Amino acid sequence: MRQQAWRLDMGCLTLTWRDGDLRGTLFLDPTERLAVAQLRDRVRLGGWSGPGDVRATVVVDGGRHEVGPIVLPTRDDGSDDWLEAGRWVGTLQTMLDAHPGSDPKLSIDDLSNAGTWLKRFHDCYSASTMRVEHIPNEDDDPTHAVIYRLRCDVGEWCFFAIVRREVPVDTIIDGRRTLFMKPAELLEAHVMRGAWADHINVILPAYERHVRAMGDPTYFWDIGDLEDWLASRFPPDAE
Structure with a gap:
C-alpha cells in the first residue's frame, strides 16, 4: 500500500503527517531575537516542556485534526x-504598551543574561505590595507616597519606568523605619535602543518632572534610582 506523508514548517513548530498520524516537533532557538509579543509566546511554549504529552488540534477547511504528541525540547532549567521568564516578558510588554513606537527584538538568551536585573525590575514594578525596612539617616515625618525609577538593559535595549506607590503605613520603631506600599502606578515608561546610561539625558528630566508634579516634598519620599538606593543601603558585601 502506498504511504502518504507531508511536512509543514511553521517557524519553531514542524508538523508531519504520515498515513493519518499527525505529529508536531517544537524547536526553540535561544539566540533568535523576536518582537516581545512573539517572545512571550515562545516562552509560554517553553513552559510546556515539563512531564507529560502535549497535544493540539488543527482545523483545516472545517475539519479537526488531532496533533500529538508534540516533541518538546528538553531543558535543564525547569x-x-x-513561568518566571514569562512574567518578566509580560512586564516588558507593559513598558512597551506605555511607550508605543519602539520595536525591540529580544531572545531567550537576552532574558537569561539580564536575569538578575530583569527579575528585580519586574518584582519592583509588579509586586502588589512592597515593604521597605531600613535605618533612616535622620528622623523623618511619616510619608504618604513614594516615587522611584527603574531601569534594566536587556539585549540591545533598555527599559525604564517611573513608578509611584501610595504608602498607607510608615512607622519608625527603635530607630528602624518600615513602610508598606500599595500597588505601583506607572507614571511613564521608555524603551530605547542601547544601554540605560546612554539615555540619562532623557530619563532624568522625565523623572524630575514627575517629582515636581507630586507637589509638597514633605508629603512623599523621592527615592530616585532604586538600584542606586538599594546599593547604598544594602551593599553586596554587607553581612
Whole structure:
C-alpha cells in the first residue's frame, strides 16, 4: 500500500503527517531575537516542556485534526524558570504598551543574561505590595507616597519606568523605619535602543518632572534610582 506523508514548517513548530498520524516537533532557538509579543509566546511554549504529552488540534477547511504528541525540547532549567521568564516578558510588554513606537527584538538568551536585573525590575514594578525596612539617616515625618525609577538593559535595549506607590503605613520603631506600599502606578515608561546610561539625558528630566508634579516634598519620599538606593543601603558585601 502506498504511504502518504507531508511536512509543514511553521517557524519553531514542524508538523508531519504520515498515513493519518499527525505529529508536531517544537524547536526553540535561544539566540533568535523576536518582537516581545512573539517572545512571550515562545516562552509560554517553553513552559510546556515539563512531564507529560502535549497535544493540539488543527482545523483545516472545517475539519479537526488531532496533533500529538508534540516533541518538546528538553531543558535543564525547569518549567518554573519558564513561568518566571514569562512574567518578566509580560512586564516588558507593559513598558512597551506605555511607550508605543519602539520595536525591540529580544531572545531567550537576552532574558537569561539580564536575569538578575530583569527579575528585580519586574518584582519592583509588579509586586502588589512592597515593604521597605531600613535605618533612616535622620528622623523623618511619616510619608504618604513614594516615587522611584527603574531601569534594566536587556539585549540591545533598555527599559525604564517611573513608578509611584501610595504608602498607607510608615512607622519608625527603635530607630528602624518600615513602610508598606500599595500597588505601583506607572507614571511613564521608555524603551530605547542601547544601554540605560546612554539615555540619562532623557530619563532624568522625565523623572524630575514627575517629582515636581507630586507637589509638597514633605508629603512623599523621592527615592530616585532604586538600584542606586538599594546599593547604598544594602551593599553586596554587607553581612
